[in-house]
Amino acid sequence: MTDTTMASAAAKPVARTSILPGNFWGLVRRSIVYLLLSIAAFISVFPFFWMIVGTTNTSADIIKGKASFGGAFMQNATTFFTQVDALRVFWNSAFIAVVGTVLTLAISSLAGYGFEMFRSRVRERIFGLLLLLLSIPFAAMMVPLFVMIAQAKLVNTYVAVIVPTVASIFIIFYFRQATKAFPSELRDAAKIDGLKEWQIFLYVYMPVMRSTYAAATIIVFMANWNNYLWPLIVLQTAENKTITLIVSALTSAYVPDYGMTLFATVLATLPTLIIFFLLQRRFVEGMLGAVK
Amino acid sequence: MAQARLARREHLTGWAFIAPALILLGLFMIYPIIWSLWMSFQVGKGMNLSFGGFANIERLTKDPVFLRALGNTFTFFIVQVPIMIVLALLLAVALNDATLRFRGLFRTAIFLPCVCSLIAYSTLFKSMFANDGVVNQALMALHIIGAPIAWFSDPFWAKVVIILAITWRWTGYNMIFYLAALQNIDRSIYEAARIDGVPAWARFRYLTIPMLKPVILFTTVISTIGTLQLFDEVYNFTAGNGGPSDSTLTLSLYIYNLTFKFMPSFGYSATVSWVIVVVVGILSLIQFLIARDRRSS
Numbered sequence: 058m059t060d061t062t063m064a065s066a067a068a069k070p071v072a073r074t075s076i077l078p079g080n081f082w083g084l085v086r087r088s089i090v091y092l093l094l095s096i097a098a099f100i101s102v103f104p105f106f107w108m109i110v111g112t113t114n115t116s117a118d119i120i121k122g123k124a125s126f127g128g129a130f131m132q133n134a135t136t137f138f139t140q141v142d143a144l145r146v147f148w149n150s151a152f153i154a155v156v157g158t159v160l161t162l163a164i165s166s167l168a169g170y171g172f173e174m175f176r177s178r179v180r181e182r183i184f185g186l187l188l189l190l191l192s193i194p195f196a197a198m199m200v201p202l203f204v205m206i207a208q209a210k211l212v213n214t215y216v217a218v219i220v221p222t223v224a225s226i227f228i229i230f231y232f233r234q235a236t237k238a239f240p241s242e243l244r245d246a247a248k249i250d251g252l253k254e255w256q257i258f259l260y261v262y263m264p265v266m267r268s269t270y271a272a273a274t275i276i277v278f279m280a281n282w283n284n285y286l287w288p289l290i291v292l293q294t295a296e297n298k299t300i301t302l303i304v305s306a307l308t309s310a311y312v313p314d315y316g317m318t319l320f321a322t323v324l325a326t327l328p329t330l331i332i333f334f335l336l337q338r339r340f341v342e343g344m345l346g347a348v349k
Numbered sequence: 350m351a352q353a354r355l356a357r358r359e360h361l362t363g364w365a366f367i368a369p370a371l372i373l374l375g376l377f378m379i380y381p382i383i384w385s386l387w388m389s390f391q392v393g394k395g396m397n398l399s400f401g402g403f404a405n406i407e408r409l410t411k412d413p414v415f416l417r418a419l420g421n422t423f424t425f426f427i428v429q430v431p432i433m434i435v436l437a438l439l440l441a442v443a444l445n446d447a448t449l450r451f452r453g454l455f456r457t458a459i460f461l462p463c464v465c466s467l468i469a470y471s472t473l474f475k476s477m478f479a480n481d482g483v484v485n486q487a488l489m490a491l492h493i494i495g496a497p498i499a500w501f502s503d504p505f506w507a508k509v510v511i512i513l514a515i516t517w518r519w520t521g522y523n524m525i526f527y528l529a530a531l532q533n534i535d536r537s538i539y540e541a542a543r544i545d546g547v548p549a550w551a552r553f554r555y556l557t558i559p560m561l562k563p564v565i566l567f568t569t570v571i572s573t574i575g576t577l578q579l580f581d582e583v584y585n586f587t588a589g590n591g592g593p594s595d596s597t598l599t600l601s602l603y604i605y606n607l608t609f610k611f612m613p614s615f616g617y618s619a620t621v622s623w624v625i626v627v628v629v630g631i632l633s634l635i636q637f638l639i640a641r642d643r644r645s646s
Binding site for chain 2: 098107192193226279285
């Protein structure tokens with residue numbers, strides 16, 4: 058990658074001047090930087106290693122801090138699959154996360170595009186108000202929201218989990234920021250070609266902004282997949298619970314079976330990990346685009 | 350004439366693009382917020398509410414559990430946010446050095462915790478911090494402690510685990526924002542400073558920090574909001590009770606318990622939730638003022 062070529066190009070002059078006494082401290086500082094980064098990386102990654110090792114150990118071994126692979130993997134898997142209707146739980150999680158992500162991206166990117174491309178004083182005011190609302194915590198709307206959902210007889214449905222999260226101020230803001238980098242010549246050219254605004258959005262804007270969409274997909278998918286408090290309130294029967302709720306229920310048991318719980322945790326984390334590694338490059342690009 | 354029609358058309362198209370989002374936000378955010386403000390002035394059990402004026406606010410000042418939760422939330426905020434912001438900043442500056450080897454590897458590793466759900470990582474931390482668990486064993490092997498620490502049954506150490514856990518989960522997240530902002534800074538400024546003999550810490554203090562100020566402010570506000578809403582980790586660590594003896598109870602957890610666990614008291618729990626709104630508002634304002642003040646001086 059470009060990182061390594063830059064590194065080797067820059068490393069040469071350092072090597073050439075290393076006889077100078079001043080560079081000794083540079084070397085010390087460099088070593089400290091590497092040491093600290095390695096410690097940070099180790100601390101960041103160790104729990105993931107712990108989680109994977111844990112799936113192969115019995116609960117008693119995990120509590121005793123055994124950090125090497127054991128032979129209880131099948132036992133943990135069997136306990137999990139007999140206690141939890143895994144297929145159903147995964148379907149619940151996947152449905153909520155996928156449908157929620159698609160709807161959020163559609164509605165919030167439309168709004169981000171609208172706010173940036175069609176500016177008017179009223180709409181700027183509304184946007185300012187939305188940014189203010191961003192700081193109001195979920196707790197402040199949780200109770201009325203639950204009463205609304207209960208009155209609409211939507212408790213224990215997917216709709217109740219998905220719909221309130223679909224218009225995300227954070228994602229609207231993110232798309233508006235990213236749209237600032239969208240070349241206006243493209244839109245002008247498309248207009249001259251006679252494309253309508255929705256066609257420009259669909260056929261020009263969306264393909265050009267795919268890095269932004271990728272980054273937003275990671276953020277929104279993870280938020281939906283991992284969402285806890287609102288589903289905890291709304292999804293009340295076992296057959297509708299998501300994997301996140303199940304992991305929490307297993308952990309909160311009086312004497313948790315950690316082998317099985319860590320097995321469930323791996324299953325709960327895998328989809329977000331896969332999405333992250335698939336979209337990682339675009340994610341960094343998309344983030345850079347938004348901060349600029 | 351045609352010009353005016355075109356402008357009007359543009360105007361309508363603009364509304365059409367934002368209408369779906371505005372309708373949803375109005376229904377599922379603005380309406381509930383206004384309702385909860387109204388609720389916070391009502392007293393009663395369940396849905397039998399009547400107007401109570403400032404009765405709920407009076408109850409707040411006499412409620413020891415609320416004051417406990419407020420204190421805990423502040424402790425988490427005051428200790429955790431600065432540690433995390435400084436760590437994230439240092440890591441970002443270290444990783445921004447183009448001559449560093451394994452940059453991509455370090456960056457991915459440090460960002461990785463963000464992939465973990467709040468529930469997944471609190472499960473991991475709960476098992477790692479068990480009495481005979483891996484953390485106690487490691488600390489004893491390194492002779493940092495003599496006897497195992499009872500992390501979850503000691504009020505002080507239970508708070509420490511929560512702070513460690515949140516820092517683990519969110520440092521990489523904040524770091525990415527700084528890294529993205531650092532890459533937009535013109536490198537020639539640093540080169541010029543280096544040639545002029547400005548030492549590294551001074552470059553950090555007088556170049557990096559001022560240029561990153563908007564991003565630092567943004568991440569601080571976001572982290573403040575996040576910490577004041579702390580729920581998932583505490584709920585999961587303590588099976589929902591904020592123990593031992595309310596030492597880890599947060600405001601969000603208290604609201605949840607008031608609404609869904611105890612005899613439902615919607616009016617009072619709405620009042621507690623508005624405490625969070627007010628505190629977030631005040632803290633954000635202070636952070637804005639500090640950021641502006643530094644700029645003018």
